[in-house]
Amino acid sequence: xxxxxxxxxxxxxxxxxxxxxxxxxxxxxxxxxxxxxxxxxxxxxxxxxxxxxxxxxxxxxxxxxxxxxxxxxxxxxxxxxxxxxxxxxxxxxxxxxxxxxxxxxxxxxxxxxxxxxxxxxxxxxxxxxxxxxxxxxxxxxxxxxxxxxxxxxxxxxxxxxxxxxxxxxxxxxxxxxxxxxxxxxxxxxxxxxxxxxxxxxxxxxxxxxxxxxxxxxxxxxxxxxxxxxxxxxxxxxxxxxxxxxxxxxxxxxxxxxxxxxxxxxxxxxxxxxxxxxxxxxxxxxxxxxxxx
Amino acid sequence: xxxxxxxxxxxxxxxxxxxxxxxxxxxxxxxxxxxxxxxxxxxxxxxxxxxxxxxxxxxxxxxxxxxxxxxxxxxxxxxxxxxxxxxxxxxxxxxxxxxxxxxxxxxxxxxxxxxxxxxxxxxxxxxxxxxxxxxxxxxxxxxxxxxxxxxxxxxxxxxxxxxxxxxxxxxxxxxxxxxxxxxxxxxxxxxxxxxxxxxxxxxxxxxxxxxxxxxxxxxxxxxxxxxxxxxxxxxxxxxxxxxxxxxxxxxxxxxxxx
Amino acid sequence: xxxxxxxxxxxxxxxxxxxxxxxxxxxxxxxxxxxxxxxxxxxxxxxxxxxxxxxxxxxxxxxxxxxxxxxxxxxxxxxxxxxxxxxxxxxxxxxxxxxxxxxxxxxxxxxxxxxxxxxxxxxxxxxxxxxxxxxxxxxxxxxxxxxxxxxxxxxxxxxxxxxxxxxxxxxxxxxxxxxxxxxxxxxxxxxxxxxxxxxxxxxxxxxxxxxxxxxxxxxxxxxxxxxxxxxxxxx
Numbered sequence: 001x002x003x004x005x006x007x008x009x010x011x012x013x014x015x016x017x018x019x020x021x022x023x024x025x026x027x028x029x030x031x032x033x034x035x036x037x038x039x040x041x042x043x044x045x046x047x048x049x050x051x052x053x054x055x056x057x058x059x060x061x062x063x064x065x066x067x068x069x070x071x072x073x074x075x076x077x078x079x080x081x082x083x084x085x086x087x088x089x090x091x092x093x094x095x096x097x098x099x100x101x102x103x104x105x106x107x108x109x110x111x112x113x114x115x116x117x118x119x120x121x122x123x124x125x126x127x128x129x130x131x132x133x134x135x136x137x138x139x140x141x142x143x144x145x146x147x148x149x150x151x152x153x154x155x156x157x158x159x160x161x162x163x164x165x166x167x168x169x170x171x172x173x174x175x176x177x178x179x180x181x182x183x184x185x186x187x188x189x190x191x192x193x194x195x196x197x198x199x200x201x202x203x204x205x206x207x208x209x210x211x212x213x214x215x216x217x218x219x220x221x222x223x224x225x226x227x228x229x230x231x232x233x234x235x236x237x238x239x240x241x242x243x244x245x246x247x248x249x250x251x252x253x254x255x256x257x258x259x260x261x262x263x264x265x266x267x268x269x270x271x272x273x274x275x276x277x278x279x280x281x282x283x284x285x286x287x288x289x290x291x292x
Numbered sequence: 293x294x295x296x297x298x299x300x301x302x303x304x305x306x307x308x309x310x311x312x313x314x315x316x317x318x319x320x321x322x323x324x325x326x327x328x329x330x331x332x333x334x335x336x337x338x339x340x341x342x343x344x345x346x347x348x349x350x351x352x353x354x355x356x357x358x359x360x361x362x363x364x365x366x367x368x369x370x371x372x373x374x375x376x377x378x379x380x381x382x383x384x385x386x387x388x389x390x391x392x393x394x395x396x397x398x399x400x401x402x403x404x405x406x407x408x409x410x411x412x413x414x415x416x417x418x419x420x421x422x423x424x425x426x427x428x429x430x431x432x433x434x435x436x437x438x439x440x441x442x443x444x445x446x447x448x449x450x451x452x453x454x455x456x457x458x459x460x461x462x463x464x465x466x467x468x469x470x471x472x473x474x475x476x477x478x479x480x481x482x483x484x485x486x487x488x489x490x491x492x493x494x495x496x497x498x499x500x501x502x503x504x505x506x507x508x509x510x511x512x513x514x515x516x517x518x519x520x521x522x523x524x525x526x527x528x529x530x531x532x533x534x535x536x537x538x539x540x541x542x543x544x545x546x547x548x549x550x
Numbered sequence: 551x552x553x554x555x556x557x558x559x560x561x562x563x564x565x566x567x568x569x570x571x572x573x574x575x576x577x578x579x580x581x582x583x584x585x586x587x588x589x590x591x592x593x594x595x596x597x598x599x600x601x602x603x604x605x606x607x608x609x610x611x612x613x614x615x616x617x618x619x620x621x622x623x624x625x626x627x628x629x630x631x632x633x634x635x636x637x638x639x640x641x642x643x644x645x646x647x648x649x650x651x652x653x654x655x656x657x658x659x660x661x662x663x664x665x666x667x668x669x670x671x672x673x674x675x676x677x678x679x680x681x682x683x684x685x686x687x688x689x690x691x692x693x694x695x696x697x698x699x700x701x702x703x704x705x706x707x708x709x710x711x712x713x714x715x716x717x718x719x720x721x722x723x724x725x726x727x728x729x730x731x732x733x734x735x736x737x738x739x740x741x742x743x744x745x746x747x748x749x750x751x752x753x754x755x756x757x758x759x760x761x762x763x764x765x766x767x768x769x770x771x772x773x774x775x776x777x778x779x780x781x782x783x784x785x
Contacts, residue, residue, distance in 0.1 A: 134398070147373045151380075151410025155395075155402045158409065161416055162399055162438045227416040322635055480656035487655070509655065513634045527609060527634040534611040538567030545568060 010057040011089040016040055020058035020213070024204060027215035032177030033145070034128050039211040049082060049107060050208030052124035056105045059120065059204075060086065065093045067101035072109040072250070072267030079107075096270050108171075110192040112249045112271040115201035117218065123186045125207040128214065130174045130184040150182050153225060161230055170235065176223050177216055185222075191234045191250045196222040241266045242284035244275035296358055298323050298464060298496050299344070304353035306339050312520035313339035317353070319515065319525065323463065326490055326497045328511035328528065330504060330543070336520035337500045338468060344498060345385055345466045346375050357464075380407050384457030384465035388472045390449035393456070394441050400427060400452055401437040407460045426455040430485060447478035451485065458489065465490075467499040471506055483509050504547055508532055516540050553621075554644075554722050554754045555584040555607070560616030560630065562599075562606060563780070575780035576602050580616065582773055586722070589745060589755040589768050594775035600758045601650075603775065604725050606630075607756065608647045609637040620644060620723060642670055646724045648716035650731065652700060652708040660703070661686065661696040664714040671719065678718075685714040689740055706732040717744050724748060726757035730764050742767045 008014065016038075023037040042050040060066065066086055070079040074096040082105060083094050095101050098113040105122040115121060131141045134152050144150065153174055160168045173190035177183050185196060186205060196203060196216060203216040216222060224232040240247045242263040249271065251264040263284050266272035276285065297320035306313035314336035321327055329337045342348035344355055346367050356364045360382065367375065379385065387393040394403055404423040405413075413419050424434045430451040432444075441449050450470065457465060470486065471479040487510055490497055501507055507514050507528060514532070515525040516539065524537040535541045563575035577599040584590050592600040605611040607618060613630040620627050622644045627636060629645075641647075646667070655663065664682035669675060686696060689710040695703065700711050709732045716724065726745075730738045738761065745768045748755060759765040765772070 134395075143372075143376075147376060149376065149410060151406050154409040154414070155398060155406050158402050158405060158416060158419065159399060162401060162420075226414075228414045229417050325635060484655065484657045508653075512638055526612075527637055529610050530612055530634075533605070534564075536565070536612065541567050 007089040009062075009090055010060045010086065010092075011043075012040065012054065012057045017058040020054055023213045024055065024058065024215060027204070027213050028202070028217050030181070031216055031220050032175075032181030032183040032214060034212040034214045036211055037213050039208045042208065043085075044081075046209035047126065049078065049105075049124040051206030051210075051213070052105050052107070052122050052208075053082060053085070053206075054208060055122045055204050055206035055213060056086065056103060057090075059122075060090055060092060060103060062090070062092065064102045065095050065100055067095050067098060067104045067270075068106075069104065069109060069111070069268075069270075070107040072111075072252070073269045075269065097274075098268075098270050108187045108189075109250070109267055110188055110195045112246075112266070112268040113274075114195075115199055117200045119201040121199075121201050121203045123188075123203065123205045125184070125186040125205045125212075126209070128184060128205065128207040128210050128212040130172075130182055145181060148180065150176075153182055154227070157225060157227065157230075161227070167226065167230055167232075173232075174225050176225060178221050179223075182225070183214060183216075183222075189235065189250055190224065190232075193222070193224045193232070194234065198222075237264060239264060240282060241272060241275075242282045244272045244280045244285070245282040246271065246275055246280070297321060298325075298358050299498075300354075300356040300358075300364065301344065302354045302356075304340070304343055304355060305351050306336075306343050306348060307351045312336070313348075313351075314343065314517070314520045317515075317522055319522075321464075321496055321498065323496050324494045325513060326495075326499060326511040328507035328514045329498065329500045329517060330502065330507050330514055331517035332502060332543075334519070335517040337517050339520075340517070341466055341468055341498060341500045345383070346370075346379070347385075360463075380410055381460045382462050382464065384454075384462040386450075386453055386457055386465065386467040386470050388469040390441070390446070390453040393453040394449060396442050397440060399438045399440055400432065400444075403441065403452060404455050404459050407456065411460065422459065426459055427452075429489070430455045431481070445478075446474055447482060450474065450482055454486065454489070458493065458495075461493065463496060465495050465497045467497060469501055469503075470499065471501075471503065479506075486510060504532060504543065516543065553583050553585050555621075555756070556617075556619040557582050557607070558617045558619065560603075560606065560618060561614050561780075562602060562611065563614060577775070577778040578780040580778045584723070584754040584756055586752040586754050587749050588770045589749055589757065591765055591769040591772045592756065592758050592775050593765075593772045598775045598779060600775050601727055603778075604647075604727050604756065604758060607723075607725055608645065609641070610647075642667075644722050646716050646719060646721035648713055648724070648726045648729045650727045652712045655699075656701070657699055659697045660691070660700050660711045663700065663711055664718055667715060667719045681718055682714060685718055686710070688744070689714055690737055704732075706734070706737070709733060710737065713741060713744070717748070720751065721753065723754045723756075726755060726759075728758050728760060730759065730761050738764055 020037055023035045027035045042053055044050060068079045068083040070076040086092055087094055098111045103120050107124045129141055131152055134156055135141050157167050171189045172184055172187045173193055174182055175185055175193060198219050200218055202218055205214045226232040237251050241251060243265050246266055250267045252267040254263050254265055256262055299321040301317060301319050304317040305315040317340055329340060331337045343350045355367045357367055359365055401420055401423040404426050405419040408419050424437055427434050427437055432448055432451055441452055471482055499510060511528045514528040515522050518539045524531055524540045532544055535544050558581050560580040561578040563573055566572045594600060602611055606613050609629050618629040620629055622640050627640055661679055661682050665678035668678035668681060691710050700708050713729050730741050742764055
């Protein structure tokens with residue numbers, strides 16, 4: 001049954017895709033540098049991933065396999081909606097398995113599975129400017145990036161330590177890319193920062209409302225900012241995943257009942273399913289099976 | 293004392309259309325010298341200070357600065373990156389309103405430490421120690437290091453601004469009415485502090501003020517400006533005690549005795 | 551140099567622009583010299599220009615004509631035409647001045663005011679303060695006052711701080727403007743002694759003393775400044 005409305009492949013017209021691709025190429029050529037682009041009106045409001053969607057739409061081809069995650073999960077409303085959107089306007093194959101995807105659009109997490117050459121990770125970015133909260137003037141922040149004046153970034157970290165005894169920033173932790181530009185990795189937990197370093201995959205960042213695209217090419221130096229005597233550290237969790245027993249992954253807290261019961265499970269749902277399929281079991285799973 | 297001037301100003305003029313900001317100003321400033329630029333409102337002293345500190349581009353004339361590597365550089369020809377770097381390291385600029393020269397929403401320690409972080413210091417403990425040191429030198433209690441300047445009095449803010457400027461051991465400091473707006477007793481304290489620091493650190497300074505007492509206390513040399521022109525200059529005590537020009541005589545005689 | 555100070559054909563007048571440009575000549579054709587170890591007293595009636603000459607010698611007043619030559623560290627400097635920084639250097643090492651009035655700096659103690667000229671020449675603060683204490687003791691300034699800023703001192707107390715500050719260094723030329731004006735007999739005698747010590751060290755002194763006793767005790771030569779009166783010069 002034909003719909004009355006038909007869409008160009010991946011919703012955007014070809015000229016728009018060219019414009020965005022040019023911005024992407026420029027971004028790849030200058031790792032970490034925020035390239036302005038003519039962000040289009042998308043069929044979802046600002047704040048719902050329009051930047052990521054535009055980047056994905058511009059690089060998507062009929063042969064691609066798309067995975068969309070939101071806070072690590074494939075099954076939340078946003079992930080489901082965006083995945084459905086691309087199925088409709090591009091008729092592209094979709095998957096929840098990280099290993100099988102060629103393009104992964106993500107909101108606020110990097111998959112636990114190590115990415116490989118040929119894969120592209122597209123991040124949804126709310127505020128691309130890492131200095132924004134310290135220096136509200138766009139004129140000033142542009143100059144700071146241009147002149148590599150990043151003292152202010154360390155001022156923020158200094159303040160953290162002065163106030164909290166340690167660097168309290170736990171997500172959107174600023175990084176220095178290829179030794180030149182300071183970049184906001186999007187609100188991913190700092191736990192994920194090391195994954196950005198020397199990744200085999202191409203990492204693209206899109207901010208729709210702020211109209212900026214930036215990129216980290218494969219095999220690029222990405223170093224989290226810190227102090228010599230307060231080095232960058234990632235979060236660690238006391239217990240492994242309650243469902244699959246994975247250690248060294250980022251866990252989400254799930255409230256179980258109104259008596260304070262809670263469990264910690266993998267934020268990356270695909271990773272968790274994978275492990276369980278291979279026979280790993282966490283203590284909650286074991287208990288469930290015992291109950292059955 | 294060095295035999296080469298730190299700052300060479302030649303025939304500096306700034307016009308706003310046909311309106312004169314300042315005209316034909318020439319002088320040399322040596323390391324350790326404090327020059328007061330004195331005049332009433334509209335005399336051109338603030339314009340001159342802005343041109344010297346590269347905040348404004350002059351209409352004509354040259355300002356040359358003796359860099360640490362021994363070269364003289366024409367400040368107008370310097371790239372912006374270099375100029376900004378100079379302003380953060382070798383120079384200081386103390387604003388009349390301290391809020392203009394501070395980050396009000398960041399702690400005192402961070403305010404003082406920012407320049408250090410800007411030039412690559414990466415050891416939190418050392419930065420904090422240096423900041424504490426400087427807070428002490430400007431007589432701010434070290435226990436206020438984590439407080440924001442929003443909670444400070446005017447005098448304290450001004451002293452913090454001074455510390456923020458001096459932490460990178462600049463050789464030249466510009467000051468725009470540093471005691472303007474402060475209570476008299478607070479002024480006295482600040483002036484004494486500035487006098488001491490300038491002396492201890494061998495700073496060269498250009499201080500704009502309308503207050504002749506400030507000029508007398510802080511400066512070695514003085515320039516009197518009127519309608520954009522320098523009408524008299526020389527040794528401070530000579531200009532104040534033996535004024536030659538009519539306007540200078542008028543200024544000096546107008547000081548109220550207490 | 552045996553004659554550290556030579557004044558040659560100096561003239562000065564004031565033009566009072568606030569009084570319609572009235573020109574008041576002060577002195578003309580001032581010429582004299584002072585030898586090391588000599589104390590020359592400037593004499594003459596009040597208003598004849600004694601204080602003005604002293605101030606010109608210090609660089610505090612400008613000079614219209616003539617030269618004020620000083621031996622500054624083996625070099626000859628003409629103070630009348632010297633750059634401000636040269637004048638400051640000369641003041642720091644060669645030329646001292648005890649003025650009539652103490653200009654008070656807020657918050658600095660009497661002891662530190664006296665110690666400052668030594669400190670400016672590189673003497674460590676503790677040593678400088680020790681010397682200052684010595685002088686202030688000699689001048690009988692009560693010990694309790696040493697740590698206080700002199701703003702609230704009496705005229706005599708301020709004068710003694712001034713004197714101590716002027717005498718603490720070993721400047722080769724010392725200018726004294728009524729140094730004993732507010733002092734009692736005991737302290738006047740101390741000043742006379744201090745001057746004698748300076749002379750013995752080879753310092754050239756030029757002073758104005760209204761007190762005849764002191765003048766007679768210290769003067770090697772009295773120079774009548776009325777000889778430099780502009781009317782006389784014109785005649």
